[in-house]
Amino acid sequence: MHIRIRILLLLLHFCHKGVASFHSSRVDESSSQDLRSLLHFKQGVTSDPDGALSDWNTSSHFCLWSGVTCTLTTPYRVLELDLSRLSLCGPISSFLGNLTFLEYLDLSQNNFVGPLLPLLGRLQHLQYLILHDNNLSGIIPDTLTNCSNLFFLHLSSNLLVGSVTPKLGLLSNLADLGLGSNQLEGRIPDELGQLVNLEMLDLSHNRLSGEVPHAVFSLSSLLWLFLHDNMLGKALPPNTGEHLPNLQMLWLRNNTLEGPIPASLGNALGLEDIDLSHNKFTGQIPRGIGNLSALTWLDLSENYFSGKIEGLIDNLTQLKHLDLHGNEFEGPIPASLANLPHLRQLYLNDNNLQGPALFTSHAHQLKQRKFVCVANGRCLAYLKKLKELLDRAIGFTSVKPIFEKTKETDDHMGWVFCSLPPEMRTRNQAPSRTLSTEPVYSVYFKCNKKLIREYPNLFNYTKDIYRTVNMEHIQKSYYGGHSPINPYGTIPVGPNIDYNAPHDRQKLKA
Numbered sequence: 001m002h003i004r005i006r007i008l009l010l011l012l013h014f015c016h017k018g019v020a021s022f023h024s025s026r027v028d029e030s031s032s033q034d035l036r037s038l039l040h041f042k043q044g045v046t047s048d049p050d051g052a053l054s055d056w057n058t059s060s061h062f063c064l065w066s067g068v069t070c071t072l073t074t075p076y077r078v079l080e081l082d083l084s085r086l087s088l089c090g091p092i093s094s095f096l097g098n099l100t101f102l103e104y105l106d107l108s109q110n111n112f113v114g115p116l117l118p119l120l121g122r123l124q125h126l127q128y129l130i131l132h133d134n135n136l137s138g139i140i141p142d143t144l145t146n147c148s149n150l151f152f153l154h155l156s157s158n159l160l161v162g163s164v165t166p167k168l169g170l171l172s173n174l175a176d177l178g179l180g181s182n183q184l185e186g187r188i189p190d191e192l193g194q195l196v197n198l199e200m201l202d203l204s205h206n207r208l209s210g211e212v213p214h215a216v217f218s219l220s221s222l223l224w225l226f227l228h229d230n231m232l233g234k235a236l237p238p239n240t241g242e243h244l245p246n247l248q249m250l251w252l253r254n255n256t257l258e259g260p261i262p263a264s265l266g267n268a269l270g271l272e273d274i275d276l277s278h279n280k281f282t283g284q285i286p287r288g289i290g291n292l293s294a295l296t297w298l299d300l301s302e303n304y305f306s307g308k309i310e311g312l313i314d315n316l317t318q319l320k321h322l323d324l325h326g327n328e329f330e331g332p333i334p335a336s337l338a339n340l341p342h343l344r345q346l347y348l349n350d351n352n353l354q355g356p357a358l359f360t361s362h363a364h365q366l367k368q369r370k371f372v373c374v375a376n377g378r379c380l381a382y383l384k385k386l387k388e389l390l391d392r393a394i395g396f397t398s399v400k401p402i403f404e405k406t407k408e409t410d411d412h413m414g415w416v417f418c419s420l421p422p423e424m425r426t427r428n429q430a431p432s433r434t435l436s437t438e439p440v441y442s443v444y445f446k447c448n449k450k451l452i453r454e455y456p457n458l459f460n461y462t463k464d465i466y467r468t469v470n471m472e473h474i475q476k477s478y479y480g481g482h483s484p485i486n487p488y489g490t491i492p493v494g495p496n497i498d499y500n501a502p503h504d505r506q507k508l509k510a
Contacts, residue, residue: 031062031075031076031077033098034062034077034078034098034099034101035058035062036095036098037078037093037095037096037098037099038056038062038065038068038078038099039056040093040095041092041093041095041096042056043093044090044091044092044093045088045089045090046089046090047087047088047089047090047111048086048087048088048089049087050086050087052066052067052083052086052087052088053065053066053083053088061076062078063076063078067081067082067083068080068081069081069082069104071101077099077100077101078099078101078102079101079102079103079104080102080103080104080105081096081099081102081104081105081106081107082104082106083106083107083110084106084107084108084109084110084130085108085109085110086110087110087111088107088110088111088112089110089111089112089113090111090112090113091112091113091114092107092112092114092116092117092131092136094117096117096120096123097117097120097121097122097123098122099123100122100123100124100125101125102123102125102126103125103126103127103128103149104126104127104128105123105126105128105129105130105131106128106130107130107131107134108130108131108132108133108134108154109132109133109134110133110134111134111135112131112134112135112136113134113135113136113137114136114137114138115136115137115138115139115141116131116136116138116139116140116141116144116155116160117141120141120143120144120147121141121143121144121145121146121147122146123147124146124147124148124149125149126147126149126150127149127150127151127152127173128150128151128152129144129147129150129152129153129154129155130152130154131154131155131158132154132155132156132157132158132178133156133157133158134157134158135158135159136155136158136159136160137158137159137160137161138160138161138162139160139161139162139163139165140155140160140162140164140165140168140179141165142165142167144165144168145165145167145168145170145171147171148170148171148172148173149173150171150173150174151173151174151175151176152174152175152176153168153171153174153176153177153178154176154178155178155179155182156178156179156180156181156182156202157180157181157182158181158182159182159183160179160182160183160184161182161183161184161185162184162185162186163184163185163186163187163189164179164184164186164188164189164192164203164208165189166189166190166191167191168189168191168192168195169189169191169192169193169194169195170191170194171195172194172195172196172197173197174195174197174198175197175198175199175200175221176198176199176200177192177195177198177200177201177202178200178202179202179203179206180202180203180204180205180206180226181204181205181206182205182206183206183207184203184206184207184208185206185207185208185209186208186209186210187208187209187210187211188203188208188210188212188213188216188227188232189213190213190215192213192215192216193213193214193215193216193218193219194215195219196219196220196221197221198219198221198222199221199222199223199224199246200222200223200224200226201216201219201222201224201225201226201227202224202226203226203227203230204226204227204228204229204230204251205228205229205230206229206230207230207231208227208230208231208232209230209231209232209233210232210233210234211232211233211234211235212227212232212236212237212252212257214237214239217236217237217239217240217241217242217243217244218239218243219243219244220243220244220245220246221246222244222246222247223246223247223248223249224247224248224249225247225249225250225251226249226251227251227252227255228251228252228253228254228255228275229253229254229255230254230255231255231256232252232255232256232257233255233256233257233258234257234258234259235257235258235259235260236257236259236261236262237262238262238264239262239264240262240264240265240268241262241264241265241266241267241268241288242264242267244267244268244270245268245269245270246270247268247270247271248270248271248272248273248294249271249272249273250268250271250273250274250275250276251273251275252275252276252279253275253276253277253278253279253299254277254278254279255278255279256279256280257276257279257280257281258279258280258281258282259281259282259283260281260282260283260284260286261276261281261283261285261286261289262286263286263287263288264288265286265288265289266286266287266288266289266290266291266292267288267291268292269291269292269293269294270294271292271294271295272294272295272296272297272318273295273296273297274292274295274297274298274299274300275297275299276299276300276303277299277300277301277302277303277323278301278302278303279302279303280303280304281300281303281304281305282303282304282305282306283305283306283307284305284306284307285300285305285307285309285312287312289312289313289316290311290312290313290314290315290316291315292316293315293316293317293318294318295316295318295319296318296319296320296321296342297319297320297321298313298316298319298321298322298323299321299323300323300324300327301323301324301325301326301327301347302325302326302327303326303327304327304328305324305327305328305329306327306328306329306330307329307330307331308329308330308331308332309324309329309331309333309334309353310331310332310334310336311334311336313337313340314334314336314339316340317340317341317342318342319340319342319343320342320343320344320345321343321344321345322337322343322345322346322347323345323346323347324347324348324351325347325348325349325350325351326349326350326351327350327351328351328352329348329351329352329353330351330352330353330354331353331354332353332354333348333353333354453497459503460503462499
């Protein structure tokens with residue numbers, strides 16, 4: 001609703017600009033304060049490579065300057081300042097604190113440096129403060145809480161230090177609080193539980209420690225809770241899911257949380273994405289998890305969970321990604337997993353699971369989907385049998401036509417010149433798909449039954465288009481982007497394929 005109102009105000013503003021004569025408007029005393037503040041801000045900018053502030057001069061009314069939006073009536077005052085993504089460098093001038101009518105300030109995704117200035121606390125009309133993705137340093141000043149109308153506060157991806165000030169709990173209108181990817185330390189203050197309108201809380205990628213305050217799990221308006229990649233510990237409170245009917249995303253990975261998953265988590269029926277991986281959780285998965293019918297992503301990997309997984313997730317029909325690897329689960333791999341219609345990624349390795357019951361009973365269903373299943377580790381005794389079962393179930397009926405068509409294409413390419421379309425030369429589409437088969441798929445995914453270089457004409461075509469491809473980027477992307485398969489990001493030195501070798505494609509141009 002706030003965003004819609006803001007868009008409406010912008011539209012009204014532009015309509016108003018069409019009839020208002022800012023050029024002939026006199027800058028009175030109250031407006032001149034805003035003019036001086038903007039000019040001081042520009043003086044502090046040490047680099048403006050794209051000339052974003054080139055029209056910031058007194059030859060035109062400041063309400064016509066780039067990124068500036070003013071009130072609709074005289075005396076014209078700065079209402080919004082949006083200078084995001086302009087590669088601006090330098091400190092944020094304290095004179096911005098004199099823009100007392102300012103409601104919206106967005107300086108995100110630049111290279112601003114220095115502290116968050118206490119003078120920003122004078123902006124009592126401010127509703128949106130968006131400063132993420134800069135190089136701002138120092139602490140979060142308590143005076144910031146004087147901006148009592150703040151609705152949206154994003155300071156993520158900076159160099160902020162110190163603690164999360166408890167006074168943020170005084171910002172009763174706050175709906176979005178983003179402090180992730182800084183260097184904040186200490187405990188999460190209980191006072192954040194006073195933010196009854198909060199919808200998004202992001203404190204991820206900091207150095208926060210201690211337990212998660214019970215009050216945070218009582219914020220019934222919360223939609224997204226991101227506390228991952230910290231040093232948070234102890235057990236989750238028993239009421240974790242009792243008062244979170246709207247929660248959709250819960251990311252707590254990479255902490256030192258311990259104890260069992262509270263059974264009450266099964267009451268947060270809106271959950272779509274749960275990531276509790278890389279902690280020290282123990283015990284069995286509560287049966288209530290099976291009630292989360294909207295769940296699409298469940299990652300409980302690298303913990304100390306135990307017990308059987310049979311019957312736990314049969315009702316999670318929206319599930320696309322299930323990662324349980326690196327635990328102490330036991331018992332059979334349930335065949336019912338194959339009945340989850342949207343499941344595409346399943347990681348069960350490094351457990352005490354048995355079987356390949358899932359694969360023997362449902363190999364046909366699995367092969368008809370783009371299904372990734374990792375069930376190795378302690379299930380190694382079954383891998384040989386699994387290969388035999390899958391080979392027999394598939395019978396190579398699904399891949400045989402591919403090889404036949406590839407041979408036909410190879411013969412065709414021996415007498416027809418097929419040039420690379422211009423759009424693919426620029427977008428790197430077809431070449432990357434062709435080339436990645438050899439250095440990536442044949443090694444990484446063991447797809448080496450038949451290699452491109454075994455087809456002479458297709459291999460010549462591959463060498464012909466090699467100049468458009470960044471092979472190093474392809475390898476790094478694949479080998480470094482699938483941590484469950486390749487946790488250490490190891491990149492093999494081979495295969496050594498000379499794509500610069502001569503080819504005979506030129507003869508076909510004639």
